[in-house]
Each structure stands twice: as structure tokens, then as C-alpha cells.
Amino acid sequence: MSSADLSQEQREFGEYARGWLAENAPPPPPERLPITPIEVMTVGQRDYLQAWQRKCYDAGLVGADYPKAYGGHGHTGFQRIANQEMNRAGVPFLINIVGLSMAAPTILQHGTEEQRRKFIPGCLSGDEIWCQGFSEPGAGSDLANQRTSAVPDGEDWIINGHKVWTSLGHFATWMILVTRTSKDHKYDGLTYFLCPIAGQPGVTVRPLVKITGETGFNEVFFEDVRIPDAYRLDEVGKGWAVAMTTLLAERGASEGAGSGGGGGESAIRDLIELARGTWRDGVLAADDPVTRDAIMQRAIVAEGMRQNAKRARVPALCDHPMRLPLQQKLTGSEFQQNNARLGVEIAGAHSTLYKLDPSAPQAGHWPLAYLNSYGNTIAAGTNEIQRNILGERVLGLPKTK
């Protein structure tokens, strides 16, 4: 921890977090964990990860900056420290990614006092797992092209439609849901709901199988699902603005409520280790100049991302306030993809081996990481859409659409 960066309180909190994590690192999982929360497949993984998030929450490492009234710990500037320490400690990630980095910040900004008190605590503790019901078969990059309908019926709303690519939908008790309430306006005809999922009559969750052969995301069908008006977030017709809050939070423009584990700090170390343990044309890959160059390219990007995060907080070195924050999703997902691709390349013929093959290096990590990396270059606004956003909002180029 770079002590010069921080206030006395932050430093003390950092020490506390470090100590707590050292003492409370969880036992090895009962079964192998995936790389990111959106790949959690089994009940065993879920139970283990949910218990871990709860423990971190109780220790003050999650929801650190949220007000106490909403289940937070009431600090300022602590979450960033906690995230860093969780990353550094190499502990498991926090499973409730949608709850933490999308639902909670959106509810905090757009919710009524009652909604904040009811919903945010479960997001932070992980007791309620959330999923995101934005994408539909006809609404991907063109998110406003929503068809799922919400029709008022007395004090309630009746939902009908079809959501796809719903990560964690199989474990979620709640969904942040965008619906169409008017066909007259594309953007102003949308309304945002907080919708119960598990055990809700009319809701069917069906797993979808990814390119890896694993499950992880789902499609969700709504057939005359009835929910009370109290679950509507912000006004009728304001759904697009609310969804933008969610997307901004999701794309890393905010510190979030907590995000632990799975960080890129060890990525370069892992590649170097792999190269030291792999033969290539009669020498170790770590002695092959081309491989060395490729690993150093990755190391430079890794350090560049760390220093970008630092420079983003120095206004005198930022021409445009959103220039660096809006790059995070793009650079982060491509960083991981390129690392994984390089790992596959270094492992060479060994990367043909699936994780269950006993001689697969790093238990088959590299090819699976590579396959899975497309999840992040597609999800949360594809990287092509990210490039549109950067070109338009930061460079001021004419809008594509």
C-alpha cells in the first residue's frame, strides 16, 4: 500500500483490512471456482461464495462507503482500499456482482427511501443475489429496442416478455428489469423495475450453454408476471435514464460497493511462471526472445492500467474528465483476453488439453480463460460500442447512432 497516497484513517483501515484478510482467508473451495462471478455454475460454488461475501460484509470490507441506514458501514473513501486489499490478498471474488456494482448504486440514486432500506442491504451482504434483465433477443447493443412489456393493472404491473444472456439468473432472487411501457417513444417509453425472480409465478429461467460447454447465463421468460407498483424504480417512462445509471456503474465509472478478487495484478506473474515451466523449440519459453517480448507487452499494459487509474485522480493531468474512466471496460477486458491468448500460445500443444486432462498445465486454465474472455469483450456493451462511446463522448466525433 502506497502510504503517501492516503489519509490516516484510510491507512489504518487498509492495515485492518490486510490483517483481517490474512487471518480470515477462506478454506479452499469444495470444488474449483470459475474466474469471474458471471461463470458461477453450481450450488456448491454459490454457497461457498455467498458465505464468503457475507463474511467480508460483516468485516466491513463490502459496502464500506454506503450509509448505515442502507446496510452500509458509513465511511468515505474506504471501499477503494478494501478492493485493493481483497485483490492483493488473492481471496475469492464477491459473487453478487450485479447487486453490488449495478443494483445498489442504481437504487441509491433513483430509489425511494423505502426502496433503499429494503433492497440495498441484501445487495451488500450477498444474501440476495441479483441478476440483470436488460438484453433481449432483439435488444442487444441497441438496448432501447425493448419488447418486454409492463402493463398497469390496479396497484400492480403485469410483465410479459423474454430476456436473454441473464448471468446468475439461475441463482438470483431479484432482477433489475427494463421494460416497455409505451410503444410511442423508443427511449421515453421504458420503465425500470426491481423484480422478484426465484419462485415467482410466471417466471421461467432456462440455462444457456456457453462456448466452453459450461452454463452460467440464462434466458428468462415472463408470462403474466404480477408485481406491485412499489417495485417500480423511478418514474414511468424514465427507464432509459435509470438504465444509464446502471450501465455507468457497471462499466467501472464508479468505485462500486465492493469488488474483490480476480484482479489482474498476478496476471503477469502467472504468464512468467508458465513460460518458465514450458519448453519451446528446445529451450524454455522464458528464454525465447519472442515470448519474452510478448510478455513484456502485457506487463506494460498492466502497469499502464494501474497508472491510468492513478492519473484519473489528477485533474491537472486529464484533459477530459471521462477520458480515462470510460476506457476501463475496454482496456480491462482486452487486457484479460490478450493475456489468456498469450497463455494459450506459450502453453503450445498443451493448451489443447481440457481441464479434466491430468496433464493440462495450470489445470487447463489458459484455454478456458481465453474462451471465457469473450464474455467480457461482449457483455456490458460490446467493445465496439465502447469505442463508439469514447469516440463520441470524449473525442467529440459524430454519433454513429
Added chain:
Amino acid sequence: MTTTKTAPRDFGFGEDEAMLQEMARKMLGERLPMDKLRTLVAAAPEPIYDRGERAPWDKELWSEIVELGWTGLAVGEAEGGSDVSLAGIAGIVEEIGRHALPSPLIATLMASLVLRAAGGAVAGALLKRIAGGATASLAITNGRGSWDPEHAPLIASGEADELVLHGGARFVQDAFKADFLIASARLGDTLVLCAVETAADGLRLETDHIHDLTRDQASVHFNGVRVGASSVVTYEGAVVLQAVWPSLLVLVSADLCGASERLLQTTVDYAKERVQFDRPIGFFQAVKHPLVDAMVEIDRARSLLYHAAAEVDVASGKAEIAARMAKSAASDAAAFISDRAIQLHGGIGFTWEYGLHIFFKRNMHNQSLFGDGVHHRKKLADLLIGPISTSPNLARDPAAN
């Protein structure tokens, strides 16, 4: 662990440094706008390319710069300089690059950094001259493609009170604008750094016929140049150059970052104005997305640049890795935006008259100066992975462990 010095969270780029940069940007923006630069260095190609003349530079503007005290930026207060941090100097050099200023400033700053690192009375006296407006350059490179400071271009012979220098120094930057050179010479087992007046007997400057229109470069021939004790800067030349190397890389990286951002903004502006197929060309993603990619690369280089400057300023011991990363990233970012800038301007970008080539060539020159991306990644690999084992043996067999 806690004893290592850490760079401040703003890279040491505070209000003073920001003010200096702002002032430099304003001054150079007024004194060297595009049309002026074009008239100054690119009035016609024949004198420079056909007849091998040196590119002109604005001596009046240079006296203003001396008056502002910029030659003394890297000189301590005891010697009459302003002792600005490397982060602060990087800010000014970014502006030099952004305006492609032809001047002996960067060469002189480099010489002052070497003299400061050397310390002692001889260096002190030379630094006083520089603070007073004298100009200098480094003659430390041989012609065999090595940037290793150990590979000195000259041989020294003689006794401590008078050395005699023989040999040829290559790629001496702005030598024809320099009052004296800091030359490195092999003397038995040691590397000696000497100050030699460019007008000294036995010394001949030969103009290199170069592409870049914003500097001169020379091959410097030493035919028995005599150097008295009062001009021997240090006998610890290898240690001094090794120590100061990161600072030199920071200066070139800053120049590259400034010029690259200028090319990016110039191309963005053009993409907003130029209409084809009834739309500004920046609407098309084949134009928009590469500009975003260039921005991402420039931002990475710039963050690494200030990181490296800050590591030098706090003497953290991590400066070499940081600076090599910065130079690698800056060289590659510059190559990319230079390429896209010309291409995305179409035919007009390919013309002499339009002037993009001024920045293209300055970048091309700086990309290789003090080592390109490949060179620095090779050095980084030695530091981060370890040296290449040239004799693979069974002890290194990963399966043997």
C-alpha cells in the same frame, strides 16, 4: 517493505508543475502556431533533403526561452537553476513535443541531468553555465546500434591532468546548437565523462543528413582532443549514466506523448470537418475506432511517463523499469498515431505543404532515439523475467524440479 519510498499520488504534478506546463503551452501556442512552424522548418524540401543543409530554427524564440530560465530547469538552485522536478520538466517537454519546437532545450536538459547525477566541482561549474543560457548535448553513443552506456564512443588516453580523446560519437542531438558536449570515453577499465567545447581543437562536427526537420544531428569526430582536469566531469561514467538513464528516457517519452496528442487532436478535428458521403468522416467507424485506439495508447504512455518521472523524483529504485515501460509505450503509441494521422487525412495528409510530416518525422526520430519499444522490452525482460540462459541444461528442465 515499508521503507521503500513511494511516489506521491499526484505523481508530484501539483499546482506549480501544472502552471509551468500551462505557461509553456500558451507561450509556444502563440509563438509557434502551425503556419509559423511550417514556414520555419518546411518552407521547401530542397535545402534540407537535396543539399543536406541543417533545418533552420528560431533563435529569437530561443532567447526568450533562455530568458524564461528553461535551460536551468534541471539545474539546482545553488548553481542558479530552478531545480524543477522531473515530473515538472516532463510537463514542459510534452509542450515542446506538442509544438515540435526546434531547439537545443532537450539536449541541454539531458546534459544537465547527467551533470547533476555526476556531481562535483567540474559539473557544478558547467551547470552554472547552463543556467546562464549555455547549451550542451550528449556525445555518448557509438555507431554500432548499442544504447548501452557502457559502450562508449571514444577512447581516452593519458594522465589525470590531461586526457586525449579519439573516436567518433554518433547520433549527437542538436550538436550544432550546442556550446559544449558531454562525451563518454573508455579509459582503461573506467568510463570517463568529459566536457568538450564544440569549437575545441581536434573536434569536427559532421552534419547527419536526417529526415526530422525539427533538429540537427551530428557525427562528432574526435582527433586527439585534449581535455584538462577542469573538464573531466567524472571517472564514474558508467554508474552516472546508468543512474541518469531513466531521466533521459522520460524526456524523450514526454516529447513523444506531446507530439502524439497533437497528431491525435489534429486528426480528430479533421475527421469532424471533412465531409464525404454526406457525413463527416469521423462518423465512420473505420475512422472513429482507430482514433479511439490511438487515444488509449497515448493515455497509457502518458500515465507511464508521469509514473516514471515520479519514480525518478522520489528515487524509489523502481525508475528503470518504469522509464523503460514509458519509452516502449510512448514509441509504440507515437508510431500508431503517426500512421493513422497521415492515412485518415487522405491525400492532403500526404502533401508536403500540409505539414503533418513534421510531426511524423519528429516522432519517427524519437521512437528510435535511446531505444525503441523492442529494445526496452528486451531490457525489461532481463529485469522482470531474468537474463536469457544461453546454455539450456537439464538443471533448468521444469520436469526435473
